[in-house]
Amino acid sequence: xxxxxxxxxxxxxxxxxxxxxxxxxxxxxxxxxxxxxxxxxxxxxxxxxxxxxxxxxxxxxxxxxxxxxxxxxxxxx
Amino acid sequence: xxxxxxxxxxxxxxxxxxxxxxxxxxxxxxxxxxxxxxxxxxxxxxxxxxxxxxxxxxxxxxxxxxxxxxxxxxxxxxxxxxxxxxxxxxxxxxxxxxxxxxxxxxxxxxxxxxxxxxxxxxxxxxxxxxxxxxxxxxxxxxxxxxxxxxxxxxxxxxxxxxxxxxxxxxxxxxxxxxxxxxxxxxxxxxxxxxxxxxxxxxxxxxxxxxxxxxxxxxxxxxxxxxxxxxxxxxxxxxxxxxxxxxxxxxxxxxx
Numbered sequence: 001x002x003x004x005x006x007x008x009x010x011x012x013x014x015x016x017x018x019x020x021x022x023x024x025x026x027x028x029x030x031x032x033x034x035x036x037x038x039x040x041x042x043x044x045x046x047x048x049x050x051x052x053x054x055x056x057x058x059x060x061x062x063x064x065x066x067x068x069x070x071x072x073x074x075x076x077x
Numbered sequence: 078x079x080x081x082x083x084x085x086x087x088x089x090x091x092x093x094x095x096x097x098x099x100x101x102x103x104x105x106x107x108x109x110x111x112x113x114x115x116x117x118x119x120x121x122x123x124x125x126x127x128x129x130x131x132x133x134x135x136x137x138x139x140x141x142x143x144x145x146x147x148x149x150x151x152x153x154x155x156x157x158x159x160x161x162x163x164x165x166x167x168x169x170x171x172x173x174x175x176x177x178x179x180x181x182x183x184x185x186x187x188x189x190x191x192x193x194x195x196x197x198x199x200x201x202x203x204x205x206x207x208x209x210x211x212x213x214x215x216x217x218x219x220x221x222x223x224x225x226x227x228x229x230x231x232x233x234x235x236x237x238x239x240x241x242x243x244x245x246x247x248x249x250x251x252x253x254x255x256x257x258x259x260x261x262x263x264x265x266x267x268x269x270x271x272x273x274x275x276x277x278x279x280x281x282x283x284x285x286x287x288x289x290x291x292x293x294x295x296x297x298x299x300x301x302x303x304x305x306x307x308x309x310x311x312x313x314x315x316x317x318x319x320x321x322x323x324x325x326x327x328x329x330x331x332x
Contacts, residue, residue, distance in 0.1 A: 001285050004178045005098065008293055038098035042289045044281040060092035074101035076296040 002026075002039035002049065009038055009072050028052075037065045038072050082115065083122045085258050089251070093281065099292045106301050107247070107291035110308055114248050117317065121252045125259035125324030132324075133264050138204060141269055145200040146218040148272065148322030153194035153213070155220045161187045167239045176239050179294075182286045186246075189279040196272045197322070204268055224318045238303035240294055246287025248311050253280040256323030 003024055006014040013030035017023050026049070033051075040061040043049055047057045058065060082090065094111060097104050132140045150156065164183050168176045201207045213219040257277040261270060295301050311317055319325030 001282070001289060004182065005289065005293075008178070041096045041098035042285050044093075044278060044285045046278075061096045066096045066098070068100070071097060071100040071104075074099045074103055074293060074296055076102065 125256040128324035129263040148197035157190035241303040243290035244307035250283035
């Protein structure tokens, strides 16, 4: 889901790792965290995304990472 | 006065329902639909807990067999592979560019559903209750599914709008997740827990598909209408039944 979401908002910061398991990884150069946290809200895998400096799990998302200013506005147009 | 939610439902709401990544009409619509889902989510969770407690107290293996047969019927090859596959047809070629990820999510779900059927077969095989999977082909209980809200019977949604099925993902898959959460809380049988472990997170994945589709895609009244129609159907008291696999009641004998 993080891959789908990040592509939808045109950041493309979730990539497929070039190793035999092809796991999803986050490109830290492209990812805008903590400014953008959209992917966290749709990830169903507890503990799958971790904040590097603190090591805390971001899935499910702690309340401080889904404040109003971090939401991507969507409109019909 | 509003009644408090069941603790498992409240946990589910705080962790998975209320966190939002977008703002706008899709999120507003989803939160409005959530209020409609909550009475059923609460009731189904409470019932699943009671059923789980009753099963846990029941000696013998019959309840395990019934859970696995119902799970196989719901998610086995007869229903899962054939009927879930029809959902892929909900995106016509002319809309493929717009909904390409919708197709991918559904293809992914098809794999999950097939796996859940295999997990139920695994319970029956490991328990020694069937010699091989072929035996299940002769068993009506392993192939019959009468839940109108199940994604097989609701395949008619694909004819209304590509997004209509998001209602099923959101409403029904949450019930599956909550039913498993309730069962895992009270059942310690290793085979039943084995069947539910990865399935619980995969049901959550299916719920997230619905949540995401509502938040990100359901932005106009025109798009919301067929989804709300689907919710209207699923929320009819006769439409949604919790499967025995998740702690629902077994049909009465002769019914």
